[in-house]
Amino acid sequence: MSEKLKVGFLLLGGCAGCEMAVVDLSEKLVDALAHLEVVFWAPTVADVKYHDLEAMDDGYIDVAFIDGMIRLDEHIHMAKVMRKKAKTLIAFGVCAALGGTAGMGSLHTKEELFSKAFKNTTTTDNPDNVYPSPHCLVDGKYDLTLPAYEDKVRTLNQIVDVDYYIGGCPPHHSHVEVAIGALVTKQLPPKGSWITNGKAVCDVCKRNPTRNGNGGRIMVDKVLRMVDGIPDDNVCLLQQGYLCFGPITQGDCGGSCLNVNIPCRGCGGPIPGNEDYGAQALTSIASILGSEDATASLMEKYPNLAKFFYRYALPSGTLPRKM
Amino acid sequence: MSFSPNIVGFACQWCTYAGADLAGNLRCKYPPTVKLIKVPCSGRVKPEYVLQALAQGADGVLVGGCHFGDCHYKDGNYKTKNRMDLLSKLIADMGFDPRRLRLEWISGAEGQKFAKVITEFTEELIALGPNPLKKEEELINE
Numbered sequence: 001m002s003e004k005l006k007v008g009f010l011l012l013g014g015c016a017g018c019e020m021a022v023v024d025l026s027e028k029l030v031d032a033l034a035h036l037e038v039v040f041w042a043p044t045v046a047d048v049k050y051h052d053l054e055a056m057d058d059g060y061i062d063v064a065f066i067d068g069m070i071r072l073d074e075h076i077h078m079a080k081v082m083r084k085k086a087k088t089l090i091a092f093g094v095c096a097a098l099g100g101t102a103g104m105g106s107l108h109t110k111e112e113l114f115s116k117a118f119k120n121t122t123t124t125d126n127p128d129n130v131y132p133s134p135h136c137l138v139d140g141k142y143d144l145t146l147p148a149y150e151d152k153v154r155t156l157n158q159i160v161d162v163d164y165y166i167g168g169c170p171p172h173h174s175h176v177e178v179a180i181g182a183l184v185t186k187q188l189p190p191k192g193s194w195i196t197n198g199k200a201v202c203d204v205c206k207r208n209p210t211r212n213g214n215g216g217r218i219m220v221d222k223v224l225r226m227v228d229g230i231p232d233d234n235v236c237l238l239q240q241g242y243l244c245f246g247p248i249t250q251g252d253c254g255g256s257c258l259n260v261n262i263p264c265r266g267c268g269g270p271i272p273g274n275e276d277y278g279a280q281a282l283t284s285i286a287s288i289l290g291s292e293d294a295t296a297s298l299m300e301k302y303p304n305l306a307k308f309f310y311r312y313a314l315p316s317g318t319l320p321r322k323m
Numbered sequence: 324m325s326f327s328p329n330i331v332g333f334a335c336q337w338c339t340y341a342g343a344d345l346a347g348n349l350r351c352k353y354p355p356t357v358k359l360i361k362v363p364c365s366g367r368v369k370p371e372y373v374l375q376a377l378a379q380g381a382d383g384v385l386v387g388g389c390h391f392g393d394c395h396y397k398d399g400n401y402k403t404k405n406r407m408d409l410l411s412k413l414i415a416d417m418g419f420d421p422r423r424l425r426l427e428w429i430s431g432a433e434g435q436k437f438a439k440v441i442t443e444f445t446e447e448l449i450a451l452g453p454n455p456l457k458k459e460e461e462l463i464n465e
């Protein structure tokens with residue numbers, strides 16, 4: 001048997017949901033481990049420390065998965081270390097690839113975010129307004145440090161070269177399985193590509209109007225949000241006025257959201273040929289608005305369009321943060 | 324030195340671009356602040372182009388198309404209208420004054436209107452000051 005592929009996992013500014021998607025492979029993960037040797041998995045799963053990664057020879061890891069976005073100086077440092085240690089580097093999940101939901105943090109100032117997180121939530125009791133700070137001297141002798149907060153969220157490829165991208169928040173475990181299969185058998189697309197089935201969410205959606213003989217141009221007079229009603233679960237959401245990003249999103253999830261009657265918000269990443277997800281989402285949605293009333297109702301229902309169109313992709317956009 | 328705004332103009336070849344030509348032939352006076360880019364139809368202007376112009380430091384972006392009913396591709400300008408309405412809200416959410424994006428319908432016969440729009444837009448942008456991104460860059464360079 002050929003040698004096992006050495007893999008590593010590194011969580012940066014994310015929730016570890018992407019790593020749960022690996023664990024969700026369950027017995028298939030056990031099978032895959034016949035071909036894989038996990039040599040690093042931090043800070044979540046394995047009992048290893050960052051300096052263990054730093055001590056490895058350059059190029060020691062065959063395939064590294066990084067999940068989460070970049071917000072701290074520590075993230076920048078570790079991304080660079082992992083890049084050196086890994087022959088192939090994968091931006092795993094939409095946070096690493098496009099910034100993810102946490103990327104919307106770049107629409108706020110640090111003060112707004114810190115006061116929300118450490119002061120103004122109802123469950124917070126912080127009368128002295130203590131905020132985390134990179135340095136703290138305790139008892140006059142213990143110089144403690146915390147990672148420093150960068151001025152905006154970045155995607156992984158804004159820091160290091162990325163070989164492959166995998167979308168999803170988190171990637172669907174069936175897609176993780178396909179991706180790991182492609183890595184083990186070395187059947188990979190050209191470097192810099194997304195690992196994807198190449199289909200849009202609409203393509204895998206059971207509601208697709210063309211499949212149901214109900215195609216034609218979609219025009220709506222009124223925009224609805226999920227709180228406004230319960231959509232018919234056999235009919236395309238766009239046709240019902242619920243705004244769905246399926247047409248412009250990679251469908252490696254198998255249309256998960258549509259299967260539970262909620263619209264796609266784009267976690268799968270952009271279908272190829274699109275440089276700016278949010279701008280494309282705007283174009284796509286604008287094309288179905290049949291009247292000025294429809295446009296007005298959209299803007300009334302979605303008070304912040306940057307958060308709506310760039311739900312998962314703001315840091316990768318042409319304008320990656322608020323001025 | 325006084326601030327002279329830098330406007331990127333996307334002009335439909337069938338109307339606004341011809342209107343700009345006519346403004347020249349009529350020797351209309353307007354400030355030399357706009358760089359026109361000819362597009363086949365205002366409906367060809369992707370939001371990405373406008374965002375790109377702002378990201379690269381344009382102080383204002385003008386999108387010029389045919390009047391409703393006159394678009395050579397029937398409904399290109401209706402699409403433009405939807406898009407630009409959403410886009411001006413989007414750039415406001417990104418921290419830009421939405422007045423930095425201007426949508427105008429200017430026909431090939433409206434040379435005077437073209438000159439008037441550029442004059443007004445220039446004045447408005449002078450009042451707004453430079454693209455906030457440029458200020459940030461200057462701060463970084465200092």
Ligand code: SF4
Nearest residue numbers: 014015017093095169
């Ligand atoms: S992509 Fe989603 S699941 Fe993965 S780390 Fe980011 S927020 Fe978590």
Ligand code: SF4
Nearest residue numbers: 202205236237244246
């Ligand atoms: S727009 Fe949404 S609901 Fe309609 S076919 Fe596409 S993914 Fe399905």
Ligand code: SF4
Nearest residue numbers: 253257264265267268
């Ligand atoms: S339907 Fe869209 S938002 Fe939902 S999981 Fe799939 S790609 Fe993500």
Ligand code: FES
Nearest residue numbers: 335364388389395
């Ligand atoms: S042809 Fe002029 S706006 Fe469409």
